[in-house]
Amino acid sequence: MTHSLGTWTAGGRGQLFWLALKTSVWTVLTLGIYRFWMKTRLRRWYWSSVRPGGVPLEYVGDPLEKLLGFLIAVTFLAFYIGLVNLILMFASFAIFPGNVTAYVLSFLGLIPFYFYARYRARRYILARTRWRGIRFGLAPGAWGYAWRAMVHWLITIITLGLLWPRMTFWLEKYRTDRSFFGSQRLHQGGRWQMLYRPFLPMLIGVVLTIAASVAQSSGIFIARYLIVASVPLTLWGFVNYRVNSFKLLANQKSAGDIGFHAKPRVSRVLGIYLLGGFFVYFSLVLLLLGIGVAFFAAAAVYAPNLDALAEIQQVMARLPWWLSVAVGLGGYFSFFIFWGVLSHVFLTLPLIRHYADTLELRGTEALSRIDQRARDEFAEAEGFAEALDVGAAI
Amino acid sequence: MTTIAIGDQPNAATGFADFFDGRIAAARRVELVIDDARAEPELVIWPPESDEIRWPLSALRTVPDQAEREEMIIASIQDPVARLVLKDPDLAAILSSRCKRLRRRPPVAEMWRLVGWSAAALSSVALIIFVLVPIMANQLADYLPPRGEQALGDTTFEQIRVALDETGVLPLPICDAPEGVQALERMKQRLTERLDLPILSGWTFWTSIWSTPLPCPGGASSSSKA
Numbered sequence: 360m361t362h363s364l365g366t367w368t369a370g371g372r373g374q375l376f377w378l379a380l381k382t383s384v385w386t387v388l389t390l391g392i393y394r395f396w397m398k399t400r401l402r403r404w405y406w407s408s409v410r411p412g413g414v415p416l417e418y419v420g421d422p423l424e425k426l427l428g429f430l431i432a433v434t435f436l437a438f439y440i441g442l443v444n445l446i447l448m449f450a451s452f453a454i455f456p457g458n459v460t461a462y463v464l465s466f467l468g469l470i471p472f473y474f475y476a477r478y479r480a481r482r483y484i485l486a487r488t489r490w491r492g493i494r495f496g497l498a499p500g501a502w503g504y505a506w507r508a509m510v511h512w513l514i515t516i517i518t519l520g521l522l523w524p525r526m527t528f529w530l531e532k533y534r535t536d537r538s539f540f541g542s543q544r545l546h547q548g549g550r551w552q553m554l555y556r557p558f559l560p561m562l563i564g565v566v567l568t569i570a571a572s573v574a575q576s577s578g579i580f581i582a583r584y585l586i587v588a589s590v591p592l593t594l595w596g597f598v599n600y601r602v603n604s605f606k607l608l609a610n611q612k613s614a615g616d617i618g619f620h621a622k623p624r625v626s627r628v629l630g631i632y633l634l635g636g637f638f639v640y641f642s643l644v645l646l647l648l649g650i651g652v653a654f655f656a657a658a659a660v661y662a663p664n665l666d667a668l669a670e671i672q673q674v675m676a677r678l679p680w681w682l683s684v685a686v687g688l689g690g691y692f693s694f695f696i697f698w699g700v701l702s703h704v705f706l707t708l709p710l711i712r713h714y715a716d717t718l719e720l721r722g723t724e725a726l727s728r729i730d731q732r733a734r735d736e737f738a739e740a741e742g743f744a745e746a747l748d749v750g751a752a753i
Numbered sequence: 754m755t756t757i758a759i760g761d762q763p764n765a766a767t768g769f770a771d772f773f774d775g776r777i778a779a780a781r782r783v784e785l786v787i788d789d790a791r792a793e794p795e796l797v798i799w800p801p802e803s804d805e806i807r808w809p810l811s812a813l814r815t816v817p818d819q820a821e822r823e824e825m826i827i828a829s830i831q832d833p834v835a836r837l838v839l840k841d842p843d844l845a846a847i848l849s850s851r852c853k854r855l856r857r858r859p860p861v862a863e864m865w866r867l868v869g870w871s872a873a874a875l876s877s878v879a880l881i882i883f884v885l886v887p888i889m890a891n892q893l894a895d896y897l898p899p900r901g902e903q904a905l906g907d908t909t910f911e912q913i914r915v916a917l918d919e920t921g922v923l924p925l926p927i928c929d930a931p932e933g934v935q936a937l938e939r940m941k942q943r944l945t946e947r948l949d950l951p952i953l954s955g956w957t958f959w960t961s962i963w964s965t966p967l968p969c970p971g972g973a974s975s976s977s978k979a
Contacts, residue, residue, distance in 0.1 A: 370820025378818065399819045408820035414771070414780065414838070415826070417816060423867060430870040434877045441881035442889070449893045456904030491780060492773030492836050541778055727779035731834065 363620075364720045366413030368712045370404065372704045378404055379700040385500050387692050395425040401703070406488065408708075412723065417463055420487035420740070428483075428742025436743075443468065472743065474505040478534070480744035485538060486735035492668040493541040500537055507533060520565070524554035524604070531608050540614050542730040549611030557603035561596030566591050598632065599625045609718070622717040631713065635705035642701050643694065650690040701713045767842035770827075772800060774775075775834025785837075785844065787851070794851070798837070808832075813852045825849075830859070 387461035399422040406418035444465050451461035478501040479550040483497040511526035528551035535547035565590035574582035602625045607622035654674075658665065675683060772783040784799040787810070796813060798806040798866040808829040816826040816836070825845040839845050847854060897905070928934075 366833070370822075374820065374822075403816075403818035404820055407816075407818070407826075410821070414773075415819070417826075423863070427863075427870055430867075430874040433872065433874040435877045437881050441878075441886055444976055445886055448943070449897065452901040452905045453897055454901075456900050456902075458908055489834070491778045492775040493778045494834075494836055521766065535929055551968075727776040727777060731776050 361722045362724045364713045364723045366718045366720075367410040368408055368715050369410060369412075369415070370408040372708060374655045375404065375708055376700060376704050379703045380696070383696040383699055385475065386545045387696065392426070395422040395429070398422075398425065402484075405708075405711060411490065411715075411718070411720055414491055417489045417490060418487060420483070424737075424740045425745065426741070428740030428747045430742070431739045432742035432745065439468075439472075460688035467551040469507045469585075470509060471502075474508040476741075479739070480741040481534065482735070483737055486737055490540070491726065492731075493729060494734065496539040496732050496735055497534070498539070500538040502535070504530075504533055511603055511689065514584070520562070524558045525551045527551075527604055528554055528608070535608075535612055539732055540729060541732050543614045543617075545612060547608065547612055547613045549607065553607055553611075554600075554604050557600050557607070559596075561593060561600050564596045566594030570592055598629045601630050605714070606677060615729075616722040617719040620719040620721055622719075623714050624717070626712050628710065631706065631709045635702075635709060637707045639698070639701045646694060646697055650686065653686055657686070768839070768841040768843075770798075770841070771838040773836045773838075774800070774806075775836070776831065783837075785839075787847070796848075806835075810848075810898065811854055813855055813856065815855050817856070817858075827855075834903045858973060 376404070379397075379401060382393065382400055385393040386397050389504075399418070399420055402418040402420060406416040409416050418588050444461070446459060447461040447464050447468075451458055451464070454460070478497075482497040482499070482501070485497045488495045508530055511530060515523050515526050530549040535545050539544040567585060571582040571585035571589055574584070604621050604624055606621045609619045612619050657675045657678055661679070662674045665677075767784065770783055770785055772781045773779075774781070781800045783801075786797045786799070788795045788797050788807070795807045796810060798808065800806070807833065812829045812831050814828050814830060816828060819826060823840065823842070825848070825850070827839060829835065839848075858911045868956040911927045
């Protein structure tokens with residue numbers, strides 16, 4: 360008989376709210392330097408909130424190694440941005456008078472770095488994740504990943520998106536087959552064709568939307584009613600593909616005798632996106648209203664004879680400079696701080712919880728045969744991902 | 754079970770916890786005892802059917818930022834991977850009061866590397882902006898064909914036109930009134946009488962708060978007037 364372990368979750372929205380708020384404020388006050396501490400602390404909290412078999416995951420990444428990695432990446436990227444772009448700009452003006460070619464080539468040149476950075480970021484995160492005292496890991500292979508990802512994207516674009524599931528599967532297999540839990544290598548089983556079923560609704564939605572748009576622009580006005588149905592179908596299809604491809608891929612993953620059983624629900628994930636998105640926007644509207652009220656209050660004090668709504672510039676001119684700066688900077692930063700904090704509380708946390716709550720490990724008696732793996736030193740941490748802003752969700 | 758003794762000597766506090774030794778992925782239920790008999794008090798961990806492990810109380814550290822508040826995760830600075838998961842609130846309270854460094858964070862390791870790479874990052878950016886780009890731009894300018902120079906001038910001209918406008922959105926209007934064109938033509942003749950230039954094109958008047966001539970690459974000289 361095989362044993363199985365469910366996954367529990369711990370910690371509440373309130374805890375996360377205060378941690379995210381506190382660390383975001385510090386990030387602003389330290390002109391961004393604290394960002395690396397913020398990411399570390401938030402990851403530690405998120406990881407510890409996910410408890411397969413009642414034992415929390417542990418994130419052991421260090422803020423200073425992130426800062427160091429960022430500096431290393433900046434040192435290298437400065438050469439790319441400065442020198443390579445200058446040469447490209449020269450060649451572009453010399454050969455095809457104009458700068459468009461240089462911009463296109465510079466963008467294309469960054470694409471391999473983008474995939475490289477994503478793989479390296481994943482390697483760093485796995486190397487700093489532990490469960491039951493055992494390290495996870497990802498074998499080196501970032502350039503292999505980068506060229507594969509580019510070929511898969513090219514095939515997907517040439518086939519007008521029809522082979523998207525094939526790309527999803529093979530890239531996931533490349534990453535999974537190089538992942539380890541301690542001494543145990545993971546394996547991605549299954550076939551890419553299995554992802555076609557969850558892909559169909561999105562595909563149908565896109566095809567219907569394009570057909571309806573073409574029909575409408577050629578004078579068939581009834582086609583607009585089709586768009587009313589096909590656009591929501593596309594959006595639902597997108598969420599459906601993300602959730603069900605995750606589920607199918609997870610259920611075909613194995614770590615030796617250990618298997619996974621994931622049961623995330625599309626309705627729940629869609630609900631989190633819609634309701635969470637609503638809460639985030641609603642709270643931000645409230646914040647903007649608050650800033651507006653502060654402005655009117657200040658106007659009533661310093662410019663009582665002016666119409667605050669019609670003569671905004673004159674009112675601004677009469678406010679003391681420190682008040683304008685405080686309201687301006689405070690409003691600007693609190694908008695972005697609350698945007699980030701509320702997204703954590705209403706989107707990231709509920710999503711992680713749902714995926715964790717519905718995940719089960721099977722064959723866990725094999726756990727006691729898994730040994731530790733060596734530490735992956737990894738000097739540049741996730742520096743390239745950070746510098747290119749392709750970091751993970753958290 | 755936890756015993757708290759009152760008296761001169763703290764009594765042996767005991768309890769249970771889950772122990773992960775950092776070598777295999779198995780959890781082990783262990784008995785914990787604080788041993789005060791030695792010069793430095795130690796936490797003794799007794800796994801079933803194996804030797805005891807001793808962690809000095811001064812080496813114990815909690816793992817911070819945990820979502821589960823009912824639980825304390827303890828590590829030792831002597832062992833980077835082993836973990837104790839403690840659910841017993843009484844023993845957690847005793848350890849909190851007796852281990853003064855429980856919440857201390859590790860010192861900044863590799864400070865010199867951090868300083869070194871900070872300096873490298875800053876100086877590489879400075880080197881590129883102030884040294885390499887000017888040198889390369891100078892050298893490459895010799896090889897830029899006139900057609901390319903013209904294109905560069907036209908692009909620069911449009912960029913300056915937009916940048917000089919105060920709204921930052923609309924480009925500055927170009928002056929094409931007959932008097933303006935004539936004045937520009939006279940100025941052009943006076944300026945180029947004794948010069949032998951390969952291309953001369955794009956003399957333009959625009960209205961701006963500055964009255965400074967702005968030379969652009971490729972002979973596209975733009976004169977501005979208040």
